[in-house]
Amino acid sequence: MRDTYQQLGLAHCLSEVATSPNCGDALGVFRDRYGSWLALAGWLNFIPVLLGILVGAPLVARELEHGTQRLVWTQSVTRGRWLVVTLALVLGGCLVVAVALSLVLTWWLGPWDALNGRFGDAAFDFEAPVLGSYVAFAIVIGMAAGALLRRTVAAMVVTLAGFLAARLPVEFHFRAAYLPPLTRTFDFASPASRSAAGLSRADWVISEPIVDHAGHQVADQQVYRTCLSSFGATKDTFFHCVEAHGWLGSEVYQPAARYWTFQGIETAIFVALAVALLGLAAYWVRARLT
């Protein structure tokens, strides 16, 4: 990806925002070639939950299934200490894997992120802090499920379901709202006005509503009904119509500068979930299991 990025001169394109006529083509080539690779890389999002299923779920459940907890919990160390040390070893190993994966992917994705911003696509999810927190959460949910259910297979199923039940809503619903998004408006018809509004590729654009001068959103249907009503409306007449009604284009976005804040917030969410589940698992192992 880095080689192609250089060959196509895309760095040059970025620095002089689209002044060279070749840049549009070059961007197209680059996106075509690597878009599908990126979709493939998306599957790597399952690595944390796989670790949770394969490593976390059997941690306590397999002892209980094989009856070996009667051996290991009757040695001189208390079972609370056994749990902490076992978890620390397993979690340590898995975090090393996570960080290594993160470094490789972040390096590989570098050029793509330069074009599309790090908030987008794969970049955010593979950054070391959040990836580490996903792994910790997945391992602990597996361990807790194994302690409560006492069955490895059942614990594996619960791990998958529980992980997705937390991970998907956070990514697709809550992440965009960690901090109130900013809004900027621009003249709908003029590209110059659009670039003057200071749009950056690195920002995370959440939505692009049409607004009136007071900043209230105008429903798309209303815009289309008003300005596309007559047959033969051209792009120009459409823009003029929009302008005549005093409507503006806008972008609701999270600025690129908030990237690490957002990483911190998401990491904190999953670490907190992991700690809560660890507390539950520790209580269960110490007080309830036999």
Place this chain on the structure above:
Amino acid sequence: MDTRDRAALEAAQLRRRYGRRWALRDCSFTLPAGRVAALVGPNGAGKTTLLHLAVGLLAPSGGNVRVFGDAPRERPRSVLPRIGFVAQDHPLYRGMTVEEHVILGRKLNPRWDGDLAARRLRRLGIPPEQRAGSLSGGQQAQVALALALAKRPELVLLDEPLASLDPLARREFLRALTLAVEEQGLTVVLSSHIVGDLERVCNYLIILSASQVRIAGEIADLLPEHAVFSGPSDGVAALDATHAVIDTMEGGPRTELLARGRGPAPAGWKSRPATLEEIVLAYLSQPEAARDALVEAGAQATSV
């Protein structure tokens, strides 16, 4: 105080319940240090429950259990290192080698005696590089015992250690245990539903039936206290006046029964010493035990 008379294991009104079923009720006894105790009872009498309570795998539902004065659940750091426990079916990690078990034992036990473990395993001819899952049942039991003894415990709890062994492995296991008792000065509790094997090894008896303790005491005291009496069936009342009848062994015009008491037999009765097995069977089949079992079955039936 003489260390031999210190209590190694004490239970007072100890109870444990699973849901609405009592696995152990009002269990009270004191096992002095230095004894080798047989914990005898039919399957499901509560032997495993009692041993799991003693090692802290289970928490009591009521009453208390103490190991050298400490409650296992409240002070695991002081109790766990003093107990060598071999659970039923002597669990080991099937995929781990014998040597890896020894390493695990060393890491989990500060008082670990690696030489002792290695010596025992060598003497038994168990190869250290072999996986636990591929050992015979007898060898697995021996490895589990070696691991328990290498902790340098003061109290050894063995849950049905003989159940899965053939007669030869049984004899070797008991021989290894006897040797360890002599070498290390241990207190041992050995649960079993078979009496025959225990007589040579044990000097203390705890009989558990229908989740209650029937009797607990030194075998040397119990043997002369009990006798088998035979006499006329209509003379049972006369015998009952001086002796506690535990169980009627044979009915008919001349009856044979086992009774407790040191006095001479009443006129018309002949007596002979009872064997340990006869005493155990008498306590296990005494009417009280049967009645309790029925009451319990009834309670279970209504709770379903």
